[in-house]
Amino acid sequence: MITALFLWIIKRGYLFWHKVKRNKKSPWNVFKNSFCPKPCFLNKPIVAFLFFGSISTAVNSGGDFLLGGFLTKTCEWFIIFWLFLEVFTEKKHVFIALKIFTFTAFLTSIDSLVQFYWLGYDIVFHHPLDDKGFSTAAFDYANSLGGYLTIAVPLFFSFCFYFRKDKLKLFFAVGLFFATIFSIFVTFSRSSWLALLVGFSLFFIFAGNRKVLGVYLLVVVLISGLFFSVFSKNISSSSKLNIDKIQSMAQWRIGIWEDSFKMIKEKPFLGHGPNTYMEKFQKYRRKKEGIHPYSPAYAHNGYIQLGAELGVFALVSFLWITFSLFNRGASIIKNAIDYRDKDTIILAGLLSGCGAFLVHAFFDNNFYSLQLSAHIWISVGLAVAFMNLIKKHTEKTYTC
Numbered sequence: 001m002i003t004a005l006f007l008w009i010i011k012r013g014y015l016f017w018h019k020v021k022r023n024k025k026s027p028w029n030v031f032k033n034s035f036c037p038k039p040c041f042l043n044k045p046i047v048a049f050l051f052f053g054s055i056s057t058a059v060n061s062g063g064d065f066l067l068g069g070f071l072t073k074t075c076e077w078f079i080i081f082w083l084f085l086e087v088f089t090e091k092k093h094v095f096i097a098l099k100i101f102t103f104t105a106f107l108t109s110i111d112s113l114v115q116f117y118w119l120g121y122d123i124v125f126h127h128p129l130d131d132k133g134f135s136t137a138a139f140d141y142a143n144s145l146g147g148y149l150t151i152a153v154p155l156f157f158s159f160c161f162y163f164r165k166d167k168l169k170l171f172f173a174v175g176l177f178f179a180t181i182f183s184i185f186v187t188f189s190r191s192s193w194l195a196l197l198v199g200f201s202l203f204f205i206f207a208g209n210r211k212v213l214g215v216y217l218l219v220v221v222l223i224s225g226l227f228f229s230v231f232s233k234n235i236s237s238s239s240k241l242n243i244d245k246i247q248s249m250a251q252w253r254i255g256i257w258e259d260s261f262k263m264i265k266e267k268p269f270l271g272h273g274p275n276t277y278m279e280k281f282q283k284y285r286r287k288k289e290g291i292h293p294y295s296p297a298y299a300h301n302g303y304i305q306l307g308a309e310l311g312v313f314a315l316v317s318f319l320w321i322t323f324s325l326f327n328r329g330a331s332i333i334k335n336a337i338d339y340r341d342k343d344t345i346i347l348a349g350l351l352s353g354c355g356a357f358l359v360h361a362f363f364d365n366n367f368y369s370l371q372l373s374a375h376i377w378i379s380v381g382l383a384v385a386f387m388n389l390i391k392k393h394t395e396k397t398y399t400c
Helices: 002-022 027-035 043-059 064-087 091-119 142-162 167-185 190-207 210-232 243-266 277-283 302-310 312-335 343-360 370-394
Strands: none
Touching: 043 064, 043 302, 043 312, 064 370, 091 142, 091 167, 091 370, 142 167, 142 190, 142 343, 142 370, 167 190, 190 312, 190 343, 243 277, 243 302, 277 302, 302 312, 312 343, 312 370, 343 370
16 A cells, blocks of 8 residues: 555656646646546545544644554545546456456455365465354454455345346356355354345345346345355354344443443544544443453444544544445436446445445444455445446546
């Protein structure tokens, strides 16, 4: 990421130098045109979020620690997004990125299945199953793998429609879809399953097609069969769902959220500063014993932690980003009627996957995982890139 940003600065600096030599405009205007991110409908809410995040960093004590956390964790989200838009502008480039995304997700799914059913560890980093016997693949936690796959499953589902007229590609698309479905089941991540259901529902809303509904119902039946298969084979007793454990875990999370709201209540507008939750929360946490030791380092809810660290203004700005993404995507799909069976179906899959990921973030630390935060903003970049492709094809006047 640092290398990519450095090369981008060199590229833009070179262009700035040449424009200053050739143009009679003020250097400031040339500088602004050279170094501003590529125009995009998400820029305004992103700038609002960064503004309030910067204010939160400035007003809270902590100096270099807060600034470092804001630059290396929070700002990195949008650097990834803007760099993606900078590079992937042509259709062939966008589809190359999509192929890499697909290949990586497929290998991760296979890795998790090999880990769960055969080796007991993943084939990349030799990570073992977690202490409950759940699959993690190359991630540290099963929930992280589940969060990663929530984007891939709806996207691969959209491939089944995109390639429906090519039997060979359709066969591979169906294989991709069921490999990731199987993989997400063996994480035993209930939040991932819930997010996946939301993702399928969003896909149906975005796609808006009776054929989609029929296939959707068929897939639900098939998934139910796979679900039963997964739960009936090669599962240790410690991996089986237990109602008492589920209730205990739910109470544990609710307790963390309640204590986190105390942080928000004390500093509602600008929060306690970026990257401070782990330290500041100890002042507000309750002392509790039980099945799950109460010593959380994260809020296990990305939105609550975001509000606690950067404040309500930044949280509202972040929600503005997500609303703008889905609103613009839905509008483009709706207006591209003659293009519905082409790139719009992949756009529907990407938007549904992003929506599922954002639902999963309500129960976990997705925004604060380096792997997952990069993953979601690459996915958002892909979605906006497809919006640009559809815009070019339909000659609509959307500003992306």
